[in-house]
Amino acid sequence: MKALKRVLPFIRPYTWIAFFMLITTVLPVVMELIVPRALRTVIDQGITPGDMAAIWRGSAVMLVTAVIGAIATLGQGYCRAELSQGLAFDLRNKLFAHIQTFSFANLDQMQTGQLMTRLSSDVDMVRMFFSAGLALLLRALLMITGSVVLMALIDWQLTLVMAVLLPLAGVVIAVVMRLAQPLFVIVQQKLGTLNTIVQENLAGVQVVKAFVRERHEIGRFETYNADYMTQHITVGRLLAVALPALTILTNLGIVAVVWFGGQSAITGRLSVGELVAFNNYLMIGMAPLMLLGNMLTMVSRADASAGRLWEVLDTEPAVKTAVSPHTSATLQGAIHFDHVSFHYNGGEKGTQRDAEAARSGAEIDQQNSPRSLHSPRLTSENGNGRSGGQDVLIDVSFTAEPGQRVALLGATGSGKSSLVSLIPRFYDANQGHVVIDGVDVRDWEPEALRKHIGVVLQQTTLFSGTVRENIAYGRPNATLDEVIAAAQAAQAHDFIMALPEGYDSWVEERGANFSGGQKQRIAIARALLVRPGILILDDSTSAVDMETEAKIKAALDDLMSRTTTFIVAQRINSVLNADKILVLDRGRITAVGTHQELLASSPIYQEIYHSQLGRD
Numbered sequence: 001m002k003a004l005k006r007v008l009p010f011i012r013p014y015t016w017i018a019f020f021m022l023i024t025t026v027l028p029v030v031m032e033l034i035v036p037r038a039l040r041t042v043i044d045q046g047i048t049p050g051d052m053a054a055i056w057r058g059s060a061v062m063l064v065t066a067v068i069g070a071i072a073t074l075g076q077g078y079c080r081a082e083l084s085q086g087l088a089f090d091l092r093n094k095l096f097a098h099i100q101t102f103s104f105a106n107l108d109q110m111q112t113g114q115l116m117t118r119l120s121s122d123v124d125m126v127r128m129f130f131s132a133g134l135a136l137l138l139r140a141l142l143m144i145t146g147s148v149v150l151m152a153l154i155d156w157q158l159t160l161v162m163a164v165l166l167p168l169a170g171v172v173i174a175v176v177m178r179l180a181q182p183l184f185v186i187v188q189q190k191l192g193t194l195n196t197i198v199q200e201n202l203a204g205v206q207v208v209k210a211f212v213r214e215r216h217e218i219g220r221f222e223t224y225n226a227d228y229m230t231q232h233i234t235v236g237r238l239l240a241v242a243l244p245a246l247t248i249l250t251n252l253g254i255v256a257v258v259w260f261g262g263q264s265a266i267t268g269r270l271s272v273g274e275l276v277a278f279n280n281y282l283m284i285g286m287a288p289l290m291l292l293g294n295m296l297t298m299v300s301r302a303d304a305s306a307g308r309l310w311e312v313l314d315t316e317p318a319v320k321t322a323v324s325p326h327t328s329a330t331l332q333g334a335i336h337f338d339h340v341s342f343h344y345n346g347g348e349k350g351t352q353r354d355a356e357a358a359r360s361g362a363e364i365d366q367q368n369s370p371r372s373l374h375s376p377r378l379t380s381e382n383g384n385g386r387s388g389g390q391d392v393l394i395d396v397s398f399t400a401e402p403g404q405r406v407a408l409l410g411a412t413g414s415g416k417s418s419l420v421s422l423i424p425r426f427y428d429a430n431q432g433h434v435v436i437d438g439v440d441v442r443d444w445e446p447e448a449l450r451k452h453i454g455v456v457l458q459q460t461t462l463f464s465g466t467v468r469e470n471i472a473y474g475r476p477n478a479t480l481d482e483v484i485a486a487a488q489a490a491q492a493h494d495f496i497m498a499l500p501e502g503y504d505s506w507v508e509e510r511g512a513n514f515s516g517g518q519k520q521r522i523a524i525a526r527a528l529l530v531r532p533g534i535l536i537l538d539d540s541t542s543a544v545d546m547e548t549e550a551k552i553k554a555a556l557d558d559l560m561s562r563t564t565t566f567i568v569a570q571r572i573n574s575v576l577n578a579d580k581i582l583v584l585d586r587g588r589i590t591a592v593g594t595h596q597e598l599l600a601s602s603p604i605y606q607e608i609y610h611s612q613l614g615r616d
Contacts, residue, residue, distance in 0.1 A: 095118060537565065
């Protein structure tokens with residue numbers, strides 16, 4: 001229970017509730033332990049001599065204890081609900097907040113389904129333990145301890161029966177828990193894998209429909225669902241052994257007490273009332289052992305789930321904040337790459353877009369071995385996996401002056417998106433330095449740096465909410481006029497006003513009710529609204545027509561004159577007017593210059609130019 005013990009500090013805000021929960025757990029046990037003693041009084045002092053007063057007194061005591069126990073149990077239920085739900089609330093918040101600190105380097109190695117399982121199922125398993133399991137465990141310990149003490153007060157020699165039974169029961173419990181806990185870890189991992197398959201299927205439902213792969217996806221889900229069920233059955237079979245074993249031990253104890261206690265009662269060493277009370281205490285002490293089947297399941301699953309939560313909480317963000325980070329209210333936009341080399345963790349990806357495409361379409365390992373937190377192998381677009389640690393950027397050096405328009409051109413997988421992802425510090429370079437306004441990005445406070453950078457990715461993400469909320473995502477306090485101005489610059493205003501509710505129109509999940517071009521224009525407006533000192537356009541107009549792209553460029557010309565802009569493009573006409581064009585090939589900068597300079601000096605640029613616009 002090491003993982004569960006680490007959760008205990010989360011109880012501190014609920015100390016008083018935990019205290020009352022303890023009181024309301026102890027009180028019913030005390031009342032239950034009083035009943036056999038009252039029954040002994042009824043038998044020995046009431047029934048045997050025929051004293052009705054003693055019978056009434058004993059009956060009254062049992063009635064009062066039952067009422068007090070019921071009231072305490074009611075209070076315990078309230079305390080359990082308050083404590084467990086508050087604990088789950090704090091755990092989920094802590095987990096989600098910690099995930100938000102992860103960089104792309106962390107998230108590239110984690111499956112979305114596994115993280116969702118931790119935030120939902122694993123947190124719920126821990127909650128259930130603190131709701132019911134902890135109270136049951138405490139109750140069991142109190143009942144066993146109290147019954148043994150009271151049995152010893154009646155007849156210490158007969159109590160030796162419990163001295164034999166309890167160690168045997170402890171051995172059974174220890175063996176079952178040791179075997180069950182790792183199995184429950186596998187169960188939760190398989191549940192996470194199942195959630196990953198569902199998440200991938202829903203995210204890629206258009207591809208599934210387009211290629212008529214519904215039957216394949218159903219079969220794939222059934223395979224993993226059957227694997228999950230089989231693992232559950234394996235655990236159930238193991239736990240099924242515990243209950244019969246504990247039942248046999250309990251019955252052996254009863255037989256021993258009746259045999260030896262009966263002989264003592266016949267010889268007069270024990271009264272009938274004492275024998276009945278002793279037997280009741282034996283049942284009170286052994287009853288928790290009978291319930292340990294459910295308790296074992298709850299404790300083992302909770303400990304396994306807590307361990308999975310700490311796997312995430314113990315993961316350090318790959319991008320760390322400096323001890324004394326640099327902040328600035330303004331950004332000039334001077335950028336210098338100094339002999340920068342970079343590779344992804346594991347080296348499996350060629351570009352950030354390759355990673356996203358691979359992550360959404362990667363096949364999950366179909367082995368029956370337990371899944372880890374890390375994702376399956378990611379491959380580049382051409383299907384060839386890269387060897388671990390292979391650089392996707394090699395000795396890259398260049399300078400971008402404030403207000404300069406820099407274009408990145410190259411084949412897919414040449415490292416364009418990887419290069420611009422180092423500027424807002426989504427990743428850290430493995431070698432060399434990325435310097436912004438004379439300060440290494442590692443010395444910048446990440447949030448302070450990113451507030452000055454507007455980013456538009458090719459894979460556009462919109463959130464559920466209104467159009468206005470999506471555009472104002474980076475500046476929630478922006479006025480409607482500012483939102484409209486940004487939308488007009490992005491050529492999004494006209495189609496937004498054509499919507500039934502204009503800027504208050506609802507955006508469905510992942511922007512399903514908008515076209516690709518419309519989503520890109522909303523994303524451009526979102527980036528413009530933050531008034532960035534650095535603007536990164538990563539193939540951001542690939543889904544719009546040439547006329548709309550020309551209008552967007554015309555609207556952005558004034559902004560770009562005041563902002564250092566990086567344009568990642570596939571279309572050559574998107575970069576013709578750039579102040580500086582970087583031509584990348586296999587992670588290296590092979591040429592730098594303006595359009596005219598590169599057309600005269602760079603064979604790669606010439607090939608791209610002529611292939612798109614023709615040699616005439």
